[in-house]
Amino acid sequence: MQEFKITFTDHDKSVAVPHGTDLLSAATKAGIILNASCGGEGTCGKCLVNITSGKIKTDSSRFINIPGREKGIVLACQTIVESDLVVEIPKESVATHEHMSHWAEDFAKGVILQREGLFKPVPIINKIYLELSKPTVDDNTSDMDRIIDALKIRVNGLRLSTRLANLKHLSEVLRESDFKVTAVIAYKEGAMEILSFEPGDTTAISFAFAFDIGTTTVVGQLIDLVSGAILGTRIAFNKQSVYGADVITRIVFADEPGGMEKLNSAILDNINEIIEDLINLCKINAGNVYAVVASGNMTMMHLLLKIDPAEIRKAPYVPTLSAFPTMNAREVGINISPKGIATFIPGVSTYIGGDIVSGILACGLAENEELTLLIDIGTNGEIVLGNREWMMGSAASAGPAFEGSGLSCGMKAVSGAIQKVAIDPNMDVRFETIAGSPPKGICGSGYIDLLCQMLKRGAISKDGKINRDTGSRRIRKSENNYEFVVAFAPETGIGRDIVIQDDDIENIKRSKAAIYSAIIAILNKVGKNISEVKKIYIAGGFGNYLNIENSIFIGLLPDVGRNVYEFIGNSSLAGARMSVRSRDALDVTNEIYRNITYLDLSSEAGYMDEYMAALFFPHTDIGRFPSVRL
Amino acid sequence: MTVELIKEKYSGPINTVEIGKGALCPSIKIGGQSTFPFLFDEGEMPNPPVVAYEILDCPPEDWSEHIINAYGNVVKDPVKWAKACVEDFGARALCVRLASMHPDYGSRPIDEALVVLRAIASKTGVPLIVLGSGDEERDNDIMPKVSQALKGENCLLGVASQNNYKTLTATCLADGHSIIADSPIDVNIAKQVNILISDMGFDAKRIVMHPTTTSLGYGMEYVYSIMERSRLAAFVGDKMLAMPFIVFVGAETWKTKEAKEFGSVQGINWEVVTSTSLLQAGADLIVMRHPDAARSVRRYIDWIMTK
Structure with a gap:
C-alpha cells in the first residue's frame, strides 16, 4: 500500500x-x-x-x-x-506530559469539617512502639509470640497477621534495636496486618495519602497521621483524558491493543507524580508513607487496577468488582513504602462508584435522620437521596460541560479560568479568574454565572438562543451561529477572544436538564417532594466556588430555600481523607455501599419527559421556579 | 340502583380568541371551554369549533383535482375563490396561504399578494387567517408587510416557530393581530414557544397553538395524546398551554395517497374523518380544503353541539 x-x-x-x-x-x-x-x-x-x-x-x-x-x-x-x-x-x-499537578487549596468547610471531627482518630495505619522483655532461659517464647502478646491488648482483639518477608529478619531487627521496635499495623477489612517492624520508636513519623480519582481530575492529599493535619493538596488533569473524555471512550480504548497498558500507566503517572511532588515539598521519605486510600468511579478503579472494564459498558452493566480488597500499593504500582497498602472506597454499581460512597460518608447523608440529597456534578451527575434508613442513587449522563469540556472556550477549574461573571445593563462584562491570572477560558462555575447574567440582561432567550437584536458589540455572528464575547483578545491570556456560542449554551442546557430531571425523577420514584428535603449538598469539580442562586436561576438546581443548600466541593476526596484518618469512617463506607438502591434512569418511565421539559431556562414549567424572575 | 357518574371539574378554562372585526360579517370566537370536547356535563363549551376554508393567493398547482373540480374556475382568481367560499359554500372564516411568495413559486413580489389580501378582506369581510409561504427567510420579509396591510382587521397570522418567532410576534403586536404558535407534536416545545412569544410582551391570550397534526392513518393516536396532554395541563391551571388549537386538516389529508388516488368520495371522507377525530382531540379551528368535506364537518359540529 x-x-x-x-x-x-x-x-x-x-x-x-x-x-x-x-x-x-x-x-x-x-x-x-x-x-x-x-x-x-x-x-x-x-x-x-x-x-x-x-x-x-x-x-x-x-x-x-x-x-x-x-x-x-x-x-x-x-x-x-x-x-x-x-x-x-x-x-x-500537544498534551503536556510534564509536571501537571497544581497546588490546590483545601476547601473542607461546613459540614465536612464537622464530620471530620466526629470520627475517632484511629488512622488506617497505626504505629505501636513496643519495649519487649528480652528472652531468657525461663522466658523462651518465640519472638513473634512475644510481639503478639504485647500487641493484643492494643488492637482490641482484632485478628493479627503478617507476611513472611517481615519474619525473615525479625530476630535481627529485634536484637539490633534492643527489643525496642515499632510495629506498623494496617487496618485491613476488619483485621490487622503488621506491615513492618521499624527499629526504635518511629511513632512520631507516619503519613498517608488520600486520593480522588476522577474521570477528568485527579486530586491527592498528604496527611500526617500523627497530628491528622493535611500537609498539602495537589490537583492534576487525569492523563487518560488524551485517550477519551468520558469513561465509555476509555473503556473502548482499553480494548485496543496496548490500550489498557496506556490507560493504566497514565493514571499511575498521575498518582505517582502527585505523591512525589508532595513528599518532596514536605521533605518526607516515601518509606514513611504506608497507606493510600483512593475513591473513584468504577471505571477509574478498574483501569487503575488493570482489571478489564469491558463489561461495564455492556448490558447488564456489571463491573468485575465493586468492593475492592486492600492491596499492596507497590503491586498496584503506587510508589509509597514497598510494604504500604492501597485501600479503595467500595462502590455500589457501575454507575455509583466509590467516589459517591465517599461523598456520602463525607456529608453524613447515611446518618441523617432528615431527608438529604447529595448531588455530585462531574462528567456524570450522580444523585443520592435518602437518610439513615434508606438511600437511592442514580446517575445522569450530564456530560462534561460543567467541567469545561466540549465547549468552544471551556476549561477546567484551574488558574486562568473565568469563574465569576457579572454583566451590567450596558452588556459590559466583569469577571474574576481563578488565581487572578489573565483569562484563558471559562470553567463550570463561570458558565453558570454567565448564563444567568445573560438571561437577566436579555442576551439570550429562555430557550438559550443568543439574542441578535441587542445592538451590543459583544454579540456577533460566528460561522454557524451567534456568539457573545466574554473577554476581548487584549484582556485575555491567550491572545484571542473568549466567547460563548449558541452551541455551547445548547450543550450546557442539556447538561443542566439531565441533572435537574434526574433529581426530580429520583424524588418521584420514592414519592417525595423536593420541599421535604431538608438538606442538599452540592459536590463537584467547580474549584471552590459555585453560586447556588445562579445555579437555581438557570434551572440546574431546584428552587428551594437557599439555606437548604451547601456547596461542599470535592466530597469524594473528603471521604477518602476521613477514611485515612479514622478506620471507623472506613468501616462506615462498607455499610453505605450495601444500603444504596440504584435507580436506572434510562428505564425509568417519565424521565425523558422530565428531561425534555427541563430544556429551557429555567424550565418549561416556570411554576417550579417561583423565585426566578426574568 | 342508579349509577352516579363521576364528573371532573377543572380549574382553568382555555383562552377565548376572537378573530375578525365583525363589520361586514360576524367575527369568530374560538376556545373558552372548561372541559374536554363535548362533555357538556363536566364544563362549559361556549364557542363551537370553527371551520376555515383554505385558499391560496395564486391558482393551486399541486392541489388534488378533486378539490379543484369542486370549486371550478374560481380557483384561478384568489379573490373570486374567496368570495365563492363565503357566498356559495358558506364559509365563516378563510385561511389564505401565501404560496406564491415561496422561492419555489418564483417569489412573486409581495405587492401582488397585498392587493389580493386587501381585496379579499374588503369583498368578503370574513375573519382571515393568513399563513406565510413556509420559507422562513421570505416570511420574515413579507409578513410584516402583510400585517401592516391588514392592520385593524384583527387577523390570525402564522406561523411563529421556536426558531423563528420574533419578527412575526413583533409585527402582530404592532398591528393588533393574533398569532399562530407552531410546535412539532411536542407539549414542551409548544409551551416554550408560547412563553417566548409572551416574553416579547405579546398577550398570551391572543396566541393560537398549532400542535402539528397528521392525517388519518398516519399516527393520529400520537397527535391525539399530545393534544390531550396539553389540554389536561391547561385545565389544571397551566396558563402557558391554555391556548386554543388550530389544525390544518386539508393540508395534511390531501397529501396522502388515500385521499388523492381513490376517487373524490374517499378523499372527502378522509378529510372529514380526520377533522372529526381532531375535534375530539380538542381542535378549535379546523382549516379544510374540500368544500364538501368542510360542509360535512360544519354539520357535524352543529349536530354534536346540540345539547
Missing part, C-alpha cells in the same frame, strides 16, 4: 503512514500525543494542527473559523492523509 511521509516541523519528527490514515493517529505514531479529549470524534476541538503543505481530506468543523481554515488549520482527528505532508502543531494542541 502507498505510504506517505508526514513531517511534524516543530517536533523534528517524521513518520510514514499508509494512505487513509488520520492525522491524529499519524501524530501518535510519531510519538506526539495531541489533546483529543473526545477520543478522535471531532467534537472537542482540541487537536488543531496547521497543514503547511500537502494534500488532505478534512471535514469542516465549528471549532475553526474561515480565516483559520484558509490558513490550513484542521482538526487532526478529522483529517485524512492523501499525500506527503508538512504539519505544524500549535503548542496548545
